[in-house]
Amino acid sequence: MSAPSTGAPRRTPLYERHLEAGAKIVEFAGWDMPVEYPTGVRAEHMAVRESCGIFDVSHMGQIETVGPQSLQLLQRLLSNDVSKVPVGGAQYSVLCNERGGVLDDLFSYQIDPGRYLTVTNAASHERDLAWFQAHSASEGFTAHVRDRVGDYAMLAVQGPLSREIVQAVSDAPLPERMTAAMRRLSGIEVLVCGTGYTGEDGVELLLDPIDAPALWDELCHRGAVPAGLAARDTLRLEACYHLYGNDLSEQRNPIEAGLGWCCEEQTGFIGSDAVAAAREQGPAQMLVAFRLEGPGIARQGNQVVGGGVVTSGTLSPSLGVGIGLAYVPAERSSVGSRLEIDVRGKIRRAVVEAKPLYRKGP
Amino acid sequence: MAEASYPEDLLYHPEHDWARIDDGDPALATLGITWYAQDALGEVVFFDPPAPGTEVHKDEPYAEVESVKAVSDVVAPFTGEIVEVNESLVDDPGAINEDPYGAGWLVKVRISDPSEREQLLDADAYSAILV
Incomplete structure (x- = not known):
């Protein structure tokens, strides 16, 4: 199975659930996905920060x-x-x-x-x-690459209460952060992964699409709040996680994107020479997190005065101010640097902040 | 407000704006965005009001409203001069969602060409283009 590049958007196994819940559906990367539910993006965002949200990410x-x-x-x-x-x-x-x-x-x-x-x-x-x-074929590795898209539904259960909610239906202790294990949740075989994209503790669940509605219903019944792509975006941006297509692209290398920490050039991966050179030379621009000092919301594509561009921007529901990520000249990338951003003709002042922009209080 | 509504006493611009002509002064109009516009936008989190005295031109943007997800231009249904802006929206932009025809009004405009109202839609005609 593969995602068609044209034609009708694909639907996840939870599409009917989203419609029943009154979600606004948008096409995203060839899929009909819930962008927000009637309670709205800010309530969904805060549910993840304060209790537990559940996302259908079966498009991945x-x-x-x-x-x-x-x-x-x-x-x-x-x-x-x-x-x-x-x-x-x-x-x-x-x-x-x-x-x-x-x-x-x-x-x-x-x-x-x-x-x-x-x-x-x-x-x-x-x-x-x-x-x-x-590359498997051309480099002669004895390995088999299988497309598994469509074989899994994927749910992200995120927030301070998420482990408690999922644990209550699990046959065994949940895997810790950055680990994964098969578990039975409400009797359903699930690959439980201690990962996420929100800056909160939580799990991501991969399971047979046929079982997804039953598990979705069970977790919602136990207090997980359905959250859409809009909240997923505000949460990941507060946590300063990159979004491919916004903050990452073929035109940017991982060093300037601030991802040198996940590059081990000595392994000889494709592109490692170029990454090593970029690390050695130091990039001309760096991806920074910023916060606007006054009102307004900078958006993707807004230019930074004197060089640079905003790649993601939104209003932070947790902080109540405009935040974002931008590539800026390296000499202006240190925390505390002042930026001016051209927001549709209005110059907005911003300051470079430490990542993540939102950090859990004590 | 949760349910769609398009009051009969307003004039509508196809770009999802409304105008209310003042009862006692036919050259004064209050402007805002429609239920449809605020619903499409989602929760409004920012309104940057134009300054009183600003000239606005029919069919051209005069302000922006922003949700978490997107920014949307607000188009003028009349040509004229802004005489008052709804400053309370700076602190409470959510009023545009909760009460788009009342507390969520955006600006008041001194109309320079009252005949422009002939080009606007009534509630039925506006509702018809939403289908």
Whole structure:
């Protein structure tokens, strides 16, 4: 199965649930997805910060890599040191082209010895898959790359109460952060991953699409609040997680994106020479987090006066001010630097902030 | 307000704005955005009012309202001069969602060409373009 590039948007197994809940549906990367529910993005956002939200992220893709040389293949493709991922472990990395440009950012899990599941962004999935398959073949690895998109529904349960809510229906203790394990939740086989995209504790759940509505209903019944893509975006931006297509692209390398921490050039991944050179030279621009000092909301594409561009911007529901990420000249990228952003003709003053923009209080 | 509503006493611009002509002064209009516009936008979190004295031109943007997700231009249904802005929206932009035809009004305009009202829609005609 593969996502069609044209034609009607695909629907997740929870589409009917979203309609019944009165969600606003938008097309996102070829999928009909809930952008917000009637309670609104701010209430959904705060539910994740204060209690528990549940997101349908079944649009995300999966690639399975198996075989005697699955590790060697992934080591060649992914920027991080995949040999450090134990069975049941998770790791974040980027996929680079030969020039060090970012093709996607990914989470990979070793779910069985030598068997890895890599979660892709919906808009990049087809390209990622073709990249995996092409390099597996051309470089002669004894590994098999399987497209698993459509084989899984994916739910993200996030927030301070999320583990308690999921634990209550689990047959065994939930895996810790950055680990993954099979569990039975309400009797349903689920790959439970201690990962997320909100800056809160929580789990991501991969399961057979047929079982997704029943588990969704059960977790909602136990207090998880449905949250849409709009809240997912405000939450990840407060946490300063990158969004591929906004903050990451083929035109940017991981060093300038602030992702040097997940690049292990000595592994010899595709693009590692270019990444090493970028690290050595120091980038001309850096991706920074900023906060507006006055009213207003900077948006993607707004220019930074004197050079640079906003790649993500929103009003922070937690902080009540405009926040965002922007590429700015390296000499103005240190915390506390003053920026001026041209917001549709109005110059808004901003200050470079430490990442993440939102941090849990004591 | 949760349910769509398009009051009979207002004039509508197809770009989802309304105008209310003052009872005692036919050259004074209060402007705002329609239920449809605020619903499409979602929760309004920012309104940057134009300054009183600003000239506005029919069919052209005169202000912006922003939700968490998006920014939307507000188009003038009349040509004229802004004489008053709803300053309370600076602190409470959510009033545009809660009461788009009342507390959520945006500006008052001194109309320079009252005949422009002939080009605006009544509630039925506006509702018809939403279908």
